[in-house]
Amino acid sequence: MKNKVVKKRALRNKTITLNDSEISNLKKRLIKINKVASLEEIENKTIHQDIFEVIDYLPDSFVDLIFVDPPYNLSKTFNTTSFKEMKSEDYEQWLELWVPKLIRLLKPHASVYICGDWKSSGAIFNVVKKYFKIQNRITFEREKGRGAKRNWKNCSEDIWFCTVSDKYHFDVNAVKIKRKVIAPYKDKNGDAKDWKESDDGKYRDTHPSNVWTDITIPFWSMPENTDHPTQKPEKLVAKVILASSKPNDIVFDPFLGSGTTSVVAKKLGRRYVGIDIDENYCCFAERRLDIADSDKTIQGYSGGVFWERNTLNEQNNGKNSKNKKIENNYNLFFNKLLEI
Ligand SMILES: C[S@@+](CC[C@H](N)C(=O)[O-])C[C@H]1O[C@@H](n2cnc3c(N)ncnc32)[C@H](O)[C@@H]1O
Numbered sequence: 001m002k003n004k005v006v007k008k009r010a011l012r013n014k015t016i017t018l019n020d021s022e023i024s025n026l027k028k029r030l031i032k033i034n035k036v037a038s039l040e041e042i043e044n045k046t047i048h049q050d051i052f053e054v055i056d057y058l059p060d061s062f063v064d065l066i067f068v069d070p071p072y073n074l075s076k077t078f079n080t081t082s083f084k085e086m087k088s089e090d091y092e093q094w095l096e097l098w099v100p101k102l103i104r105l106l107k108p109h110a111s112v113y114i115c116g117d118w119k120s121s122g123a124i125f126n127v128v129k130k131y132f133k134i135q136n137r138i139t140f141e142r143e144k145g146r147g148a149k150r151n152w153k154n155c156s157e158d159i160w161f162c163t164v165s166d167k168y169h170f171d172v173n174a175v176k177i178k179r180k181v182i183a184p185y186k187d188k189n190g191d192a193k194d195w196k197e198s199d200d201g202k203y204r205d206t207h208p209s210n211v212w213t214d215i216t217i218p219f220w221s222m223p224e225n226t227d228h229p230t231q232k233p234e235k236l237v238a239k240v241i242l243a244s245s246k247p248n249d250i251v252f253d254p255f256l257g258s259g260t261t262s263v264v265a266k267k268l269g270r271r272y273v274g275i276d277i278d279e280n281y282c283c284f285a286e287r288r289l290d291i292a293d294s295d296k297t298i299q300g301y302s303g304g305v306f307w308e309r310n311t312l313n314e315q316n317n318g319k320n321s322k323n324k325k326i327e328n329n330y331n332l333f334f335n336k337l338l339e340i
Helices: 020-029 050-056 089-097 099-105 120-132 234-244 260-267 279-294 323-340
Strands: 045-046 063-068 076-078 081-083 106-116 133-141 154-162 177-180 196-199 201-206 252-253 269-275 305-307
Touching: 020 045, 020 279, 045 279, 050 099, 063 099, 063 234, 089 099, 089 120, 099 106, 099 120, 106 120, 106 234, 120 133, 120 154, 234 260, 234 305, 252 260, 260 269, 260 279, 269 279
Parallel strands: 045 269, 063 106, 063 252, 177 305, 252 269
Antiparallel strands: 076 081, 106 154, 133 154, 177 201, 196 201
């Protein structure tokens, strides 16, 4: 990619791409901070800069929720920069360079979510436990990628849920999961016990656990997809934002990538600030923020609940056209191929 996307795409491919003229327009909106900034200067903005250059210039106590998806302890190229796998102790040292600096930015009731794969997760735990109260570890199933020949396929990631104090906002009712009822019990009056019947079957809105199996990693037929190599799904970030922030709160992401956190914050009526070192990724973020002006949908979240994977027909209450059903099956088939 470097400066522009020139890949040839299939007709059904919905990946967001940018041409040279779009990039040169979008990059005019990106900001850089070279002295102490006020909230007004950075609110709802994408900061195109190295986190280490900018973090000391951000305002005190402006953040309600931080979502951090840093480079994991893997060798990985992010367009113009790359991260090299290192000893776990050295990765801890790298985390020590910026994790403690987040504290100054947080309001007293704020929450922090930090993502990591199994190789990074232990190091993240060792560092964040020194500075925050760890409330939980979420593990989500990451159903994408090739199977390994001499190992178990790497199919999970962690998100450490931390808070500044034990006084924090958590709205479990905003993140319920709609599940098909297997045993539709009735009470002694013959009424459904905590489930409802619709045209598509019997459903119950359940409390979410810390194991998430309903996440789809963005791929080419999803409208949120970009060429970012480690883009997080909007659905995943929506769970975090809905549970741990209120409307109009400030959501901050210091490793914004393709903009998922800012985009979901905007769709859900929160304010946002995001930083990424790569100009193209910042432009993807701005493009997606534009799209969010007219399209607030978050795939897998509708009617105020989260739906299990591959339930688009049910989400539309059985009103899907035959063509839509064919498209869904086609997408499922190709998604499976990508997993092989
Ligand atoms: C794991 S990705 C984040 C992906 C993001 N959550 C998304 O949904 O697209 C990490 C990002 O950190 C950025 N990055 C790496 N080093 C950085 C630094 N020193 N300052 C700011 N951003 C950096 C990379 O460009 C990359 O986009």
